[in-house]
Amino acid sequence: MTQTIAILGASGYTGAELVRLIATHPSLRAVALSGDRKAGMSMGDVFPHLRHLGLPDLVRIEDIDFAGVDLAFCALPHATSQAVIADLPRDLKVVDLSADFRLRDPADYQKWYGKPHSAPDLQKEAVYGLTEFYREQIRAARLVAGTGCNAAAGQYALRPLISAGVIDLDEIVIDLKAGVSGAGRSLKENLLHAELSGGTHPYSAGGTHRHLGEFDQEFSLLAGRSVRVQFTPHLMPFNRGILVTVYVRGDAAEIHATLAAAYAPEPFLEVLPFGALPSTRSIAGSNYVHVGVIGDRLPGRAVVMVAMDNLAKGSSGQAIQNANLMLGNDETAGLMLAPVFP
């Protein structure tokens, strides 16, 4: 069985990662690729690493015939996505990788993204795409909103702990180290090799990063009360991977046991032995997530660390995992690729 796929926004990094993963997926087949500024080009010219795949050339979205398409991945920039999806056939299954449908409340969207949402009906319809925690809703959904990559990493560290009530909800600090591919293929001075390599650059500190909107929404929903975390991201001189170092209050052994129990049935979530620390190098290129817990010398304090590939599990891998659910496939189909090391 072949399931036909369109990728809108195939000329960016998440688009290319979708193509990479679909290349060895047992049933998905990319039949249409859009890339407005690069329409007319072959994917091999835009991404030489994909040149062997015999892919369709990039076209404009309006030139895609969605009649024969089973599911569309929408890997467009934030804000563009909501307009494009509003114009797609209403029965087309869509997995959106932008930020447009992550926040449920139009007021939250306006607060974090600075303008009103243009498709509030779709916003209402969309299911939040953190697979392990919204599996059944995703299976039944037509429109799934991919999570922020940083937001996913933080939630993997904290959701089971909040649900189980084993940590202090008012004392959560997330210190995040992020690879540069999360910033996309955008021409910004700070993303140049000469600027970024060989050092570390904090950004969006002090509670201003947009993924806090997701943390606020999801953690508060889980806790049944307002939860506000502290969050400091740092841009790192590597291409793939996120490490979150999460400072929490609670019993470290209980925290470890809670996470281990929560993730035991999960195919992609690996809880390391107590005290072992994860590294981004050990998950790069894959859909796997490594979770570590260690206690502190200060009683009642612990650190939870999560390592995840921002492009794979944090974005395009998650999208395919969700698409598998929406299309009735085995959830792990095409996603069992082992991490690439060294």
Next chain:
Amino acid sequence: MTQTIAILGASGYTGAELVRLIATHPSLRAVALSGDRKAGMSMGDVFPHLRHLGLPDLVRIEDIDFAGVDLAFCALPHATSQAVIADLPRDLKVVDLSADFRLRDPADYQKWYGKPHSAPDLQKEAVYGLTEFYREQIRAARLVAGTGCNAAAGQYALRPLISAGVIDLDEIVIDLKAGVSGAGRSLKENLLHAELSGGTHPYSAGGTHRHLGEFDQEFSLLAGRSVRVQFTPHLMPFNRGILVTVYVRGDAAEIHATLAAAYAPEPFLEVLPFGALPSTRSIAGSNYVHVGVIGDRLPGRAVVMVAMDNLAKGSSGQAIQNANLMLGNDETAGLMLAPVFP
């Protein structure tokens, strides 16, 4: 159908790469992993990126029961390999990744490796493992010698040109840029991040690199006369990938046409359009090889470039491709993973 595999020397980088590739191979299954110094450890401790795979623990070679093994990959250090393989059951299929069986002539082995070969009978039996050029012999072989990674890259640039007689055999210069994983997981000062990163380091210049033994052997055999190339390798601050820049004399268009024709049927060899230049980033993590040709402003001169992943196509990917042939599998089984970018 499951084919059972032993990996001798699974605690090094080529061993780990074999495990990575076998993880999503449709029929191969790793049933025994050896690692003498690390015997008793789990692969997840030695290589955390493989921890999810449920692999057997590392054992000593002498503790492996080869009765139930269909094929052994031998990823041991040079010189160790010949002793170990001599002790394996004589009907066990073996793909060796070391340098021990690459040179056919005991005198050549002694010249390049500085001591006599201890298993000259096996050396005679071994088939040189450059798949595209020894396919039928490999299919029938019991013992296949994996090529040097640098040697493979240079041969992909030159073999069809030598066969077709379209270049001057006395005017070949190979300038090679190599990622550091080719040096293995060895504790050497020059391989430390603090020493190697951020710069470029030539080594084994002047005609002293051991892979010249393979160039001499293979090119002379092809040409029916002695061929001696000039070869300068440079260690580069990246982990995966080899780029060879090969300076040749001949008609550039003819050179391009010759390579394009030779590699048209090959599943993993991609000849770029004339004038396009390959990059190691476009093949990293995969079994694909990119080949580019450009003419020079000086008439009668051309440059052939080849980009290849030293651990995949240059070593463990090649080994699996050869194992597929030896076991009667589709040659590309398990090897169609797309390159990882960015």
Next chain:
Amino acid sequence: MTQTIAILGASGYTGAELVRLIATHPSLRAVALSGDRKAGMSMGDVFPHLRHLGLPDLVRIEDIDFAGVDLAFCALPHATSQAVIADLPRDLKVVDLSADFRLRDPADYQKWYGKPHSAPDLQKEAVYGLTEFYREQIRAARLVAGTGCNAAAGQYALRPLISAGVIDLDEIVIDLKAGVSGAGRSLKENLLHAELSGGTHPYSAGGTHRHLGEFDQEFSLLAGRSVRVQFTPHLMPFNRGILVTVYVRGDAAEIHATLAAAYAPEPFLEVLPFGALPSTRSIAGSNYVHVGVIGDRLPGRAVVMVAMDNLAKGSSGQAIQNANLMLGNDETAGLMLAPVFP
């Protein structure tokens, strides 16, 4: 005027950094260099970047005549240092870069370093070398103990705040990102380029890192009560630089004003405008320290960040700054080199 200098342990990174800085220092001259395992070699063989300097060859410590030496830098491994310094002439000025004399209390030393101190008299004599806070004692000292590089970075963030009483002493979290040169030129698997590059690796988490001994000692001394911070270091894929992200409770504006006032007279400490974030790239290769403060969306919380070159200001630059004081030089002599970027 020339001041003659011996460097004990000149074959490591801090030794080489001393030589680099002394190369353009107006009065210091390196007249003896030791390197036990490399005795007999020229510095140009051990560190080719220093080959133009006409340096003395490496010798064994016992072959140095200290009669003509004004000051010795001791850049030896921890534990070795205390034995060596005990044997030096008692009137020789010494700046030690090891951990051996950082902790004043023999019990603390035993706790963090796992064995009794062998030279408790020297331990008593030694002055803690954080220049800006021990300037007068250093000027009068014979033996100065260089600080831990991580310990220096954390103290630059916190000392003025503790002294001024503007932060909560029980709620301090230091999340540290460290370049790899801090680990020295040691042959460890995790320091290989193939292992370390392209990712981030937490280590010594949970309150086990030895630099906590310095934090405990210094912060408690300042506060007049026991202060215990939480501290998580992460090894980063770059060679030079430390960034500490310090989470504190207090008024952000007051915190910024306190740091700005404290460091206004300091030649090497630059407090950025409120809300500006420092980067390690902006101080690499120099003795400068960048300090940033930002408030959090959560009232009463702030983040202080400090970027510092671990080899320069965190180790060898600090050592020369202290030597300048001990020798009656201008404190900044030889240290005004601007950072190297890009």
Next chain:
Amino acid sequence: MTQTIAILGASGYTGAELVRLIATHPSLRAVALSGDRKAGMSMGDVFPHLRHLGLPDLVRIEDIDFAGVDLAFCALPHATSQAVIADLPRDLKVVDLSADFRLRDPADYQKWYGKPHSAPDLQKEAVYGLTEFYREQIRAARLVAGTGCNAAAGQYALRPLISAGVIDLDEIVIDLKAGVSGAGRSLKENLLHAELSGGTHPYSAGGTHRHLGEFDQEFSLLAGRSVRVQFTPHLMPFNRGILVTVYVRGDAAEIHATLAAAYAPEPFLEVLPFGALPSTRSIAGSNYVHVGVIGDRLPGRAVVMVAMDNLAKGSSGQAIQNANLMLGNDETAGLMLAPVFP
């Protein structure tokens, strides 16, 4: 004595490198900095690593009063430079870092840069700035043209050999590995960290790189006949440094002796012992150049390697060295900074 300096184009990498080197120069003082697009900004905002220097803010060129300026460095983009310099006072000493005055012949300029030169009189007046070979002309010059960084590296390898007649002029191949800062602070997709890091990228192959204009001009002038080399540059994943691997025909020992003799009196040119190979890491951040020679196993062939910092000796360091000559300073003033390693 203070010599007042204007830097036109101070917001690029070569401009920042000039400021870095001038920061510890004994007599030069930067009194005016231009940066058209960033006029009005402080240098600390444009380059945070220079924030401690108390520099003048960036202005437009037309707002600089050149009356009080002793010498101007012109670090503007190619083509812009010739127009700007034509409008400067005719008695102002100028060191130009662009490509605009490197080629003496207007026809050559048009050939390599694609349009007619707009200031042919200045082009005639300009002295080629390869200090070691044009020292006396530079001392007397008003306008000096900085060389291409790649062109400098290649000439350091070859000029003495051509002059001495010890190599075959028709058999020269230059394979060049270049750090990315040579491409400037320009927003191009291929210069992004996510694209460039972790791999190697050939470019401008086949005889199309503009620095060939300089090779052709200089080598032919030296030889008294037309000399045409083959030249292939590769962009490398590091920020500073160029390594040229130059394949020549001649007697290796004679080649080494020729270079050693030629550079013996030179303060910045270090010829390594025969057979030793240079690395870019050993000169980064400095004005030093390392030259290595090795013979090949093929009789009559040798490889000459040169490692040089493209921003320092290849551009801004060379410019200051030339300015020192033009202003009557010690040629090495401000340039003796040792390389930064690791």
